[in-house]
Amino acid sequence: MATNTDNIRLSFDEVRQLAEQPLLNCGISREHADAMADVVALAEADEARSHGLYRIPGCVQAVRSGKVAPRAEPEVTASAGAVVRMDARCGFALYPLRAGQPLLVDKARQFGLAALALNNCYHFSALWADVERLAESGMVALSCTIGAHNVALAGGSAPAFGTNPLAFAFPRGAGRKPFVFDLSSSVVAKGEIELRRRSGMPLPPGWAVDREGALTTNPDDALNGAILPFGGHKGAALGLMVELLAGPLIGDLRSAEALAIDTHDGGPLRGGYLMLAIDPRHFGGGPGKMEDADAWLTSLAEQHQPARLPGTRRHAARQRSLAQGICIPRVLYDQLLELC
């Protein structure tokens, strides 16, 4: 374990343990803590800090405040046709998503495509881990959930919908990571603004408006105002789509409703999660076509530099982290040790 003044370097397993122990200590069941620590450690390895260890204290607080049920056992409430419905019973989302995956994949193999709708869950962290795992079992995967009620319509000045992430993964050839992206409907994830607020950094212009609707670079003003949608009205349209799919379609909360019942303990918001799995073998995308797609993605990455494909930076960071260890800010490390 190497150190310098501000950072500390840990192995993947040490990071994973630093994520898991505080969760177990506050009464979260082994199944939940296991799924959560896997995703948090992966986010740190991928250098996607806003989905990493800094979320752990919030998860602990969300249990202590009584908001999240730490030992909730997810229940399959319906499994007719190509749809699996699960109730997380007010627990965290990652364990139910992992537990429901085999049933989702079985249905996709049987019917060609299938959906998993998870209700009453608390999702934190990135969605890419969920879809990447599905793609590694050969499925094309699409998922979305409701995010913080903080994003304005293009030309608007107040929050109209959530940061509403949408993730997609497409399987690639043996030994290659799936094509994966995970994008919020906002110019940036709220976590990026939160991280800048904590470190006292201003925002780049164009990220947010204050509560009067004026552009602002102040993180506090942005968090009290609204984040702008990415790509103007197109990003707003996608954000509204996710709000409808992961909210009313599956009988769950909209982002404003989730905010209204939240206890503001720093933990995640309650809401729904929708995941689709598509089996290429039912669609004509046989081995030849899927190999062709793989070769195409490889050639795109080579021929269009310095432009990058989605996921490239993350996967490169993961390789580096597994070889050289992961740098964690000492202040965060100390905070987590206190919870261990």
Place this chain on the structure above:
Amino acid sequence: MATNTDNIRLSFDEVRQLAEQPLLNCGISREHADAMADVVALAEADEARSHGLYRIPGCVQAVRSGKVAPRAEPEVTASAGAVVRMDARCGFALYPLRAGQPLLVDKARQFGLAALALNNCYHFSALWADVERLAESGMVALSCTIGAHNVALAGGSAPAFGTNPLAFAFPRGAGRKPFVFDLSSSVVAKGEIELRRRSGMPLPPGWAVDREGALTTNPDDALNGAILPFGGHKGAALGLMVELLAGPLIGDLRSAEALAIDTHDGGPLRGGYLMLAIDPRHFGGGPGKMEDADAWLTSLAEQHQPARLPGTRRHAARQRSLAQGICIPRVLYDQLLELC
């Protein structure tokens, strides 16, 4: 029929006839011409000119060049589980999409969600008409197809994928148009650049790069270079997703392959089309939740002005057009009369 120097005002039925007659005259079957004229007239009524009458001469050319089979009868090639596969047999796409819709809806009602993969078709015009029709039968609808191979990755300087439109529709209450959007992966649809080229107008900055990768406002240079993705890397990610879904996944062409076999007659490109239908009744989004979504969208539209919801401008234009008629440039009118 009122006229002035540059424009001519027609009724919806007159526009529809102006679209249909040239198609019938060049040998396109009644079923195809009917579906195509409906969508073209709707685009004109919605004041979405780039999907309207100006496409008709290209469709005629595409038949005359021998590229598109004008009387192709689509064939259902597979219908197992929740997946309908159809072969358009190198005909236009709109009639097969309309013909396949009842089977798609039946499967969505049976399994909760279903997919229609259409191969070897020539799709022109907007996708919103396809998803709007599905939403009017109570389905949540998502569709995509390959567009012109003209869009660069964020930070790239050459076309990497197509304009790849993605459309979505969500049913609303009785008497209200569905929530609908239809967006290309590029900052603008290629048709918008084409229209400006024809009328000698420069492009707004930020739309495109020339073949050296430099930003350009010249439509010709843009058409020889690349259009930029909307929203930077996020729009590019979505464009790549559509390319994978409507291409390799369903065993069909990528945009570069479609370009390579095109005859450059001004008509549409060959390729695949993927459409998903989701039945809310299988997902917990019962009447209460769907009504709540409807009320929410109404309140958004009222409370966030001047910001607009997707589709608002189009639906308002349609209402106006049906009452007052549709303005068509005289030069286009004369061109179409010659084909009638």
